[in-house]
Amino acid sequence: MDSVQPADAQMMRRHWLLLGACGWVLLILMFFSKFINFGFKIPGYTGSAEMIVWTLSSVATEQPSLRWPEKGATRPYVLSSVSPSVRELPDWQSVNEKRLELLSTVCRNSSLWNLTHTTVRKFVLDRIFVCDKHKILFCQTPKVGNTQWKKVLIVLNGKFPKIEAIPENLVHDHERNGLPRLSSMTDIEIHQRLNSYFKFFIVRDPFERLVSAFKDKFVKNPRFEPWYKHEIAPAIIRKYRKIHHDDGKRVGLQFEDFVRYLGDKTGRQHLDRAFGEHIIHWLTYTELCAPCDISYNVVGHHETLQLDAPYILKAAGINDQVSYPSIPAGITDYNRTKVEQYFTGISHRDISRLYAHYQGDFSLFGYQRPAFLLD
Template structure:
């Protein structure tokens, strides 16, 4: 009997030890997040460990792009405008009937017009009377001489010995070819007839930069040839009239002879084709003076310099085409002279999508009473 109770007691102790060990083991079994894991026999259901599922890139939610790299609808629309200009330029260059007006060789005269910014791989062909001075300022800033365009003295911009802007003509033929084929290239154009008015006012009426050869050399030569019954003593005093200027520009043979005498001072009314050879040089962008408010920031961004420099502020309304002004200046000029002028610049009209001035070409004969002396306008 005694052995029986001893055996029963020993079994009880063994059972008690097993219960305590089991509870201790369950307490220490926790998952990676500190939660207890209880066996299937317990009252708490087992937490299932879900195996990660690999999601393909097509199934992933598309993240929202950052705000800065997005292309705004207006930018995309303007890119289309730029593309259409280049397409039109290419199409007109292929027009055999206009070859004499659109094609020129890439000669020294053209290379002298193209300024180089090697630091940012940019070529800019200058076309006077279209904001050319402001673009020179942009390139001067990019070359590091000044921090902003506002800091550049006006007299330095056109001092090509000191402004630090090399011309493409200063490089070797191999260097020229490399830059023409790899650099970002652009130039700006303007309605040809409005450009002539601006050139006439700037060089023969106001002459703000004091270039006396226009008044004392070029103007008298034009007057002497195209104004009848003009005494030599009055050539300078009377001043050049816009009518004289138009006759000179439209006279193919006479103008060529006079231009050789005038030298490079004539660049202010040379055709865009002669200045920049757009049918031979594949430009990246052709900007228009009439849309400079949109073209300037587009060019800066396309050339990857928009974070480095800003185009100078554009006065309101200064770039808009002014048909009233054009009609006013041409009011006293014969249809024959207007037609000759258009024939010379027809290539520029068509290359860059400017409408032919039919409102002038088809106008009625002018009443001499309405003719005004243009040098005072």
């Protein structure tokens, strides 16, 4: 027995040494895992330097601005600032491919054909800005942050060396901002660019976009465009307000009047012809950019612009040439409360007619039917 004990003791000592070594290896791996390929910062984004991370959540969030708008998704991609150990990094390219797949599917839906297809005529080509130097086409969809994208293209076209040097009053001056439109080119040049250039545009929840357009043009009017208040508003009031005279409480165009006008599919055609191109701020994405008739490479979403913008620059091959301007906190957040407030008191019939007009926009880009307004 005495001769066996030293052997047992030696085996026991080796066993504990092995366990100790394994423990040290685990500790070292845990330490280095904090620094190896679990997080990233968005390239080219000049806003907050806070680390941006991704997680996949099965719980719907109250902030649609922080999720990828997908095809009726119940498990949205959610942006959060959790610890590196729970990070999952979905591929932005696959997100864009899902958006384009949804777009293609809805474009083939015969029941929505009239809401999703349009002729690629001069009006559409007027909306598309050209950067020949980098072979880029950008279709303008008002009220989704287009001013900043125009600044990006102005710099790329060489009109100004950097975004900060561009005067604000020049951005929308299409005679002086150095941004040619596709409509200014010959048919051969147009087809060549449509078939070979990188093409993109940005979308936003359709009803929130309408609220933004109403506030910008008929309430605040920051760029001083008097025709909205003095010509367009009175014409809409005369045709669509049930009580035409102002009674002290309904001075100027009300959102209710605006909704009734937009939901009148055929009756407003005469007004729209009189209003001219001023109506671009509330036209559908189909009318503006013909997404079912032009093959776009990328569809960005206003609600996730802080994620989309740097990747659009990368996909276009210009991320080393220019950065998208910094995005103020909260400016792209979807505000359900604001939408509800504006639609309060508006009849279910008028909201339903409005939704019928913009149903193509909701379907093409994965925005959910606004049940809180329609049900």
